[in-house]
Each structure stands twice: as structure tokens, then as C-alpha cells.
Amino acid sequence: xxxxxxxxxxxxxxxxxxxxxxxxxxxxxxxxxxxxxxxxxxxxxxxxxxxxxxxxxxxxxxxxxxxxxxxxxxxxxxxxxxxxxxxxxxxxxxxxxxxxxxxxxxxxxxxxxxxxxxxxxxxxxxxxxxxxxxxxxxxxxxxxxxxxxxxxxxxxxxxxxxxxxxxxxxxxxxxxxxxxxxxxxxxxxxxxxxxxxxxxxxxxxxxxxxxxxxxxxxxxxxxxxxxxxxxxxxxxxxxxxxxxxxxxxxxxxxxxxxxxxxxxxxxxxxxxxxxxxxxxxxxxx
Amino acid sequence: xxxxxxxxxxxxxxxxxxxxxxxxxxxxxxxxxxxxxxxxxxxxxxxxxxxxxxxxxxxxxxxxxxxxxxxxxxxxxxxxxxxxxxxxxxxxxxxxxxxxxxxxxxxxxxxxxxxxxxxxxxxxxxxxxxxxxxxxxxxxxxxxxxxxxxxxxxxxxxxxxxxxxxxxxxxxxxxxxxxxxxxxxxxxxxxxxxxxxxxxxxxxxxxxxxxxxxxxxxxxxxxxxxxxxxxxxxxxxxxxxxxxxxxxxxxxxxxxxxxxxxxxxxxxxxxxxxxxxxxxxxxxxxxxxxxxxxxxxxxxxxxxxxxxxxxxxxxxxxxxxxxxxxxxx
Ligand SMILES: Nc1ncnc2c1ncn2[C@@H]1O[C@H](COP(=O)(O)OP(=O)(O)OP(=O)(O)O)[C@@H](O)[C@H]1O
Ligand SMILES: [Mg+2]
Numbered sequence: 001x002x003x004x005x006x007x008x009x010x011x012x013x014x015x016x017x018x019x020x021x022x023x024x025x026x027x028x029x030x031x032x033x034x035x036x037x038x039x040x041x042x043x044x045x046x047x048x049x050x051x052x053x054x055x056x057x058x059x060x061x062x063x064x065x066x067x068x069x070x071x072x073x074x075x076x077x078x079x080x081x082x083x084x085x086x087x088x089x090x091x092x093x094x095x096x097x098x099x100x101x102x103x104x105x106x107x108x109x110x111x112x113x114x115x116x117x118x119x120x121x122x123x124x125x126x127x128x129x130x131x132x133x134x135x136x137x138x139x140x141x142x143x144x145x146x147x148x149x150x151x152x153x154x155x156x157x158x159x160x161x162x163x164x165x166x167x168x169x170x171x172x173x174x175x176x177x178x179x180x181x182x183x184x185x186x187x188x189x190x191x192x193x194x195x196x197x198x199x200x201x202x203x204x205x206x207x208x209x210x211x212x213x214x215x216x217x218x219x220x221x222x223x224x225x226x227x228x229x230x231x232x233x234x235x236x237x238x239x240x241x242x243x244x245x246x247x248x249x250x251x252x253x254x255x256x257x258x259x260x261x262x263x264x265x266x267x268x269x270x271x272x273x274x275x276x277x278x279x280x281x282x283x284x285x
Numbered sequence: 286x287x288x289x290x291x292x293x294x295x296x297x298x299x300x301x302x303x304x305x306x307x308x309x310x311x312x313x314x315x316x317x318x319x320x321x322x323x324x325x326x327x328x329x330x331x332x333x334x335x336x337x338x339x340x341x342x343x344x345x346x347x348x349x350x351x352x353x354x355x356x357x358x359x360x361x362x363x364x365x366x367x368x369x370x371x372x373x374x375x376x377x378x379x380x381x382x383x384x385x386x387x388x389x390x391x392x393x394x395x396x397x398x399x400x401x402x403x404x405x406x407x408x409x410x411x412x413x414x415x416x417x418x419x420x421x422x423x424x425x426x427x428x429x430x431x432x433x434x435x436x437x438x439x440x441x442x443x444x445x446x447x448x449x450x451x452x453x454x455x456x457x458x459x460x461x462x463x464x465x466x467x468x469x470x471x472x473x474x475x476x477x478x479x480x481x482x483x484x485x486x487x488x489x490x491x492x493x494x495x496x497x498x499x500x501x502x503x504x505x506x507x508x509x510x511x512x513x514x515x516x517x518x519x520x521x522x523x524x525x526x527x528x529x530x531x532x533x534x535x536x537x538x539x540x541x542x543x544x545x546x547x548x549x550x551x552x553x554x555x556x557x558x559x560x561x562x563x564x565x566x567x568x569x570x571x572x573x574x575x576x577x578x579x580x581x582x583x584x585x586x587x588x589x590x591x592x593x594x595x596x597x598x599x600x601x602x603x604x605x606x607x608x609x610x611x612x613x614x
Contacts, residue, residue, distance in 0.1 A: 006389050007390060010385070010389040010390070014375065014382075017377070017382070018375075018377045018378075021377050022377070099372070100369065100371050100373035101373055101374070103339065103369055103373050104373045104374075104387070104390075104434075105390065107338065107339055107362060108362060108390035108391060109359050109362040109363045109391060109392070110390055
């Protein structure tokens with residue numbers, strides 16, 4: 001048991017260290033969100049106007065809870081950073097294989113499932129930190145940072161990261177070449193994050209697109225992040241309960257999802273993917 | 286004889302319809318240095334992969350320290366250390382961190398780690414580089430670090446797959462000093478592969494491997510004795526005629542190899558003056574040397590190891606051309 005814990009820890013530590021020493025990667029994790037926010041945020045927020053407009057007839061004062069597009073995509077950008085770091089962290093088993101380090105691990109007297117778990121936790125931790133880095137540019141998005149918000153974002157980021165890193169490890173276990181990583185990025189990672197509601201309000205979408213968004217597990221990792229960020233911006237509870245109406249929240253079977261619903265879905269998907277990752281990783285030779 | 290530490294019985298590995306290792310059987314005794322000598326593609330690495338549980342044999346069986354390599358993988362893995370043919374260090378970690386990583390995977394306690402790690406670093410003379418990133422190491426230093434790592438958990442058998450490949454002669458000699466010293470200090474069994482015949486000479490016993498089969502297995506001396514006393518190489522003006530003439534007149538078996546004639550005689554120093562006196566043809570050059578393992582290989586397979594490697598290169602080129610896609614490992 002002790003040996004197992006230590007193994008998970010040392011594998012986790014290796015990935016965290018490698019990340020820390022990879023300064024270009026850290027700088028990339030900071031600059032990509034800035035570019036996104038500056039280009040898309042500024043480019044589109046004017047055209048889109050305020051995303052929440054309480055009707056004159058409602059009990060709320062006009063203008064209350066107004067959200068502009070930059071504030072809207074801010075949690076989406078956090079999700080994007082977490083998401084790509086997770087996929088990369090998971091798929092890095094392919095790089096480990098390419099550079100021979102995997103053989104050293106596979107020949108050691110340890111369970112391969114444990115290796116997969118250590119790899120997942122390492123990748124998820126790095127991804128959570130990469131997501132946290134986005135908080136540094138909150139002022140650019142006009143988002144107010146509160147301690148409560150940050151503390152609530154962390155576990156949500158980590159759960160999403162765990163699920164997506166597990167998926168990455170599962171994909172990487174079956175992959176024999178680094179080239180395959182590009183394919184995964186293009187055919188799985190980009191569509192998943194773009195069709196997750198991270199970058200556009202889920203309102204008046206074509207039916208097929210709405211369907212994809214709702215079967216996409218990444219959507220349920222994005223939604224709670226947005227909810228927490230908007231709440232911290234002082235949005236009145238009356239509007240928070242009706243976010244789905246404005247396309248700022250996810251609705252499933254006619255009901256707006258709460259944070260707990262989202263967590264339940266993300267954790268279920270995460271466990272499924274992690275079991276799959278352990279299985280596939282153990283089966284390779 | 287004590288119970289063998291490695292017992293291999295009809296071990297076979299096929300990739301599709303290509304047989305990489307073909308019903309190989311042998312035993313290795315505890316404390317022995319055992320070498321596989323053979324050209325590229327002979328099946329050396331494939332055999333090791335099966336012995337270290339990274340590949341499943343297609344047929345046959347192997348016991349390592351008494352444990353079956355298929356059914357008791359855990360016990361086998363605990364008994365062995367391996368230096369892979371290809372690099373397997375994490376370049377982004379320091380030497381010390383690479384060793385820590387390995388030690389934890391093998392379940393060494395913190396106290397054992399503190400004792401063992403400086404020991405093995407000292408042994409490969411890398412103690413002063415412990416905290417440097419491996420990416421700053423030279424090829425030879427990386428190789429030494431891999432050997433240190435393979436020994437860290439005091440395995441009973443150390444596998445070295447081409448341990449000195451790509452190293453300069455001086456580093457190679459150093460490496461051999463360690464390896465020979467190791468057996469003395471740690472008493473472990475060493476299983477190595479090489480295609481340098483000079484290197485195979487260090488082994489207690491050598492298995493000559495070609496096309497997935499063991500062509501001969503014995504001590505280097507006994508193998509060389511198979512060749513006979515000394516190897517004489519001559520070049521003459523008329524190879525065709527002279528080969529037959531030498532066979533007839535001196536009662537030896539002549540092998541024609543490129544533009545030379547080679548044969549073996551009991552006592553070369555005495556033979557040469559007689560040969561020069563009595564040989565009717567024109568001698569261009571003549572030389573005498575003690576037999577090497579390459580001569581053994583030539584005698585067994587009709588090719589030298591270097592030739593065999595050229596063959597393998599042609600084969601690979603052919604495979605590339607015909608676009609036979611083979612999965613990697
Ligand atoms: N995974 C694989 N799939 C298909 N063929 C393989 C595989 N691994 C090895 N082979 C083939 O098996 C043969 C033996 O390979 P192996 O690596 O064991 O040779 P070797 O004796 O170690 O050679 P070298 O001296 O070059 O390391 C080669 O022809 C090789 O192409
Ligand atoms: Mg090899």
C-alpha cells in the first residue's frame with residue numbers, strides 16, 4: 001500500500017517537475033489566453049452587446065447583472081487552458097514511449113494501473129495550475145477576483161482536469177506515434193472545447209449543434225466555472241436561476257443544471273475514463 | 286552445477302510470419318557473464334524483451350531466478366535490472382532525480398535510497414554531476430547513469446543490451462572495468478548482447494546468434510579452438526586455381542572471402558616459411574593471426590558479422606521500399 005502511494009506520488013512529481021522546467025510551456029499557457037481575450041473578447045463584445053438584459057417588466061432594475069462578452073468567455077478561457085493542458089498531460093504517455101522512459105516504467109515491479117493513475121493526477125494538477133494562471137488576466141476581462149471565487153474554482157477545475165487527463169491517458173495508451181497527437185488535437189480536442197459552450201452563448205443554436213453541446217462532456221466542466229465567475233460578479237440570484245434563458249447556463253431536459261448536477265456528470269465521466277485509462281494502459285506491451 | 290539463474294527452453298517469437306527468435310534454448314549460471322553475439326536483426330533484443338517480461342513469447346518458456354517470465358512477471362521484475370539498447374532516461378530530470386524515480390518504483394525505502402544512490406553514483410563516477418540535468422550529459426555519461434540505475438535495486442541479474450554502443454574506445458574500456466568489477470563486488474549475473482567481438486571476449490560464455498538461432502554456445506576460448514590453431518590469410522594472383530592447389534598440397538580447408546583466401550593451421554609461425562618455400566603460385570600478401578570470434582562466425586555461417594549487418598541493411602531498405610508497414614514494439 002505504501003509502495004503504491006509512493007509510486008503514484010513519484011510519477012505525479014515527475015510530471016509536475018517536467019512542467020515547471022518547461023518555461024516555454026508556462027509562457028504559452030499565459031499568452032494564449034491573453035491573445036484570445038484581447039482578440040475575440042474585444043472583437044466580439046461590441047457586436048454582441050450586453051448578454052443579459054432584464055426586461056423592463058421584471059422586478060429587477062434595468063442593467064442589473066449585465067454581462068458583456070469578455071466576462072462571458074473568461075471562464076471559457078480558463079476551461080480551455082485546463083482542457084488543453086489535460087489532454088496534453090494525458091497524451092504525454094506517447095512522448096514517454098517515444099523517448100524510452102515508458103519502458104523503464106513498464107519493466108518495474110509495479111501495477112500499470114497505478115502508473116496510469118499517477119500520470120492522470122500529475123497531468124490534472126498541472127492543468128489546474130495552467131487554469132489558475134488565467135486568473136491573472138481577470139482585470140483584462142473586467143472580471144472581479146474574489147477569494148471565494150478562486151477557492152470554488154479550484155476543485156471544479158481539478159475535477160474537469162481529472163476527467164480530461166484520464167481521457168488523454170486512455171487515448172495515449174493505444175497510440176504508437178507522436179504524430180497521432182496532432183490528429184487527436186484536431187479531431188477530438190479542438191471540437192470538444194469549441195462545442196462546449198466555452199466561447200458562445202447557448203442560445204438560438206441549430207438543433208444539431210445544441211445536441212452536440214449537450215452530449216459533449218466538456219460542456220459540463222465549463223458550465224460550473226461560468227456559474228461561479230458570474231456569481232462572484234454580483235449577479236442577482238434571480239438572474240442566476242434563469243441563466244439558461246440567456247444562453248449563459250446549460251439546460252438538460254428543460255431544467256437548468258446546478259453546479260452539483262454538473263459535478264455529478266463530470267465525476268461520472270472522469271471515473272469512467274479513468275477506469276478505461278487504467279485498463280488500456282495495463283494491456284499494452 | 287548449481288541451479289541455473291536463467292533457463293530458456295525453446296523460446297520463440299514470431300511477428301506475423303517472420304520468426305525473430307527461433308526455438309532458442311540455453312542456461313545461464315549464477316555469477317556468470319553471458320553474452321549474445323550476433324549481427325543486427327539476429328534476435329538479441331527480442332530475446333531479452335521476452336526475458337524481462339516486456340514481450341510475450343509465441344512459444345517455449347523461460348525461467349528467471351526460478352520464476353516464469355509469463356506467469357510470474359512481478360517476481361521476475363523484482364529480480365532483474367536492465368539497460369536498454371535505446372536511451373531510457375528522463376532528460377528533463379537530474380541524474381539524482383532519475384535514480385530517485387527508479388528507486389521508488391522498485392520499492393526501496395528512504396534509508397536504502399540514501400545509502401544506495403550515492404554508492405552507485407560513485408561507482409560510475411558521476412557523484413559530482415548528481416544534480417545536473419541529464420540533457421547536459423554526454424552519451425557516455427548517460428550510459429553510465431543507466432548502468433548505475435540498473436544496479437540500484439541490487440538485482441540478481443543485470444541485462445545489458447549493447448551497453449557500449451556509440452561510445453568511444455576509452456569510455457568503453459572504463460565501462461568494462463565497471464562491469465567486471467561489479468561481478469566481483471556484487472556477485473551478480475550479467476546477460477549482455479553485443480556485436481563487437483572484442484567485447485564478447487570478456488564474457489564467460491558466448492552464444493553466437495544469427496537469424497534467430499543460436500549457432501554455437503561456449504567459452505570464447507573453446508569457440509576459437511573450433512577454428513583451429515591460427516588463421517592464415519593470403520592474397521595471390523590466381524585465387525581460383527590457388528585455392529584448390531593449397532587445399533591439395535597442404536591438406537587444409539580454404540575459405541574464399543572477398544579477395545582473400547583464408548585457412549587455419551596448427552602452428553602458423555612454423556607453417557608460413559614452409560608455405561612460402563613450397564607454394565608454386567605467386568603470393569601477393571600473407572598474414573597470420575590468432576582466431577577471433579568473427580572467424581568463428583564466418584566458419585559457422587559463411588559470412589562475417591559485418592557482412593551479415595550489410596545484409597540486414599539491404600533487407601531493411603527492401604522492407605522500406607516494399608512499404609511493409611510493421612508496428613513498432
Ligand atoms: N515489434 C516488432 N515487430 C516486427 N518485427 C520486429 C519487431 N521487433 C523486432 N522485429 C524484427 O525482429 C528481428 C530481430 O530484431 P532484434 O531487435 O531482436 O535484433 P537484434 O539482434 O537486437 O539487432 P541489433 O543488433 O540491431 O539490436 C529484426 O528483423 C526486427 O526487424
Ligand atoms: Mg538489439
